[in-house]
Amino acid sequence: MTVTQLTINIPDRPGQLAAISEMMGEAGVNIIAFFVSTNTPGGQGLMRFVADNPEKAYNVLVGRGVDVSTQQVLAAETPHHAGGLQAVLNPLKRTDINVLHIYPTIQTTESTILIIGVAPETLQTAVEALQKEWIRLFDEELYNM
Structure with a gap:
């Protein structure tokens, strides 16, 4: 993802x-x-x-x-409200994954999709940590939004 x-x-x-x-x-x-x-x-x-x-x-x-x-980077949906970024950052913190860079892409009144770069060797762990917390991750479907 x-x-x-x-x-x-x-x-x-x-x-x-x-x-x-x-x-x-x-x-x-x-x-x-x-x-x-x-x-x-x-x-x-x-x-x-x-x-x-x-x-x-x-x-x-x-x-x-x-x-x-x-x-390869993550494209993760986060709630669009005060503190919503924590939904994505906290699972990464708990699994000791360092965020190398982060920037927004598509945004609605309800959510924002963030592009998140992590070290390649931690990418799969990051995917698993976010999926475990029900964070929606995008793959190639993002290219057609």
């Missing part, structure tokens, strides 16, 4: 995010969720995103000479 996240380093200068968005748009790839830090310690920008067609997004980026990597 995971989805594919793409990660790219981008130069920290104007227009770089627009260029990535343009590449994806021209290829018909929809970016469902993204996180961007434009100033990392190495002087590069960092973009993590989930697309509706991760394989196509990857191929487009590689074809344009962009250094891209993929990782």
Whole structure:
């Protein structure tokens, strides 16, 4: 119950995010969720995103000479109210899983789907911990929402 996240380093200068968005748009790839830090310690920008067609997004980026990597991440639904984030964070804490990054995607008045990155060696344990607490996890169905 995971989805594919793409990660790219981008130069920290104007227009770089627009260029990535343009590449994806021209290829018909929809970016469902993204996180961007434009100033990392190495002087590069960092973009993590989930697309509706991760394989196509990857191929487009590689074809344009962009250094891209993929990782499996969690897409977990959490209640949309004060303290709702704890529904997802507490099961991970109890199983000693470190959250590497987290960012939102689809949101309604009742819930938010969060993209959660954990170490690859803890991914299956994280899935099991969340499922045990009845947290809804998404797989490829997220790509079509």
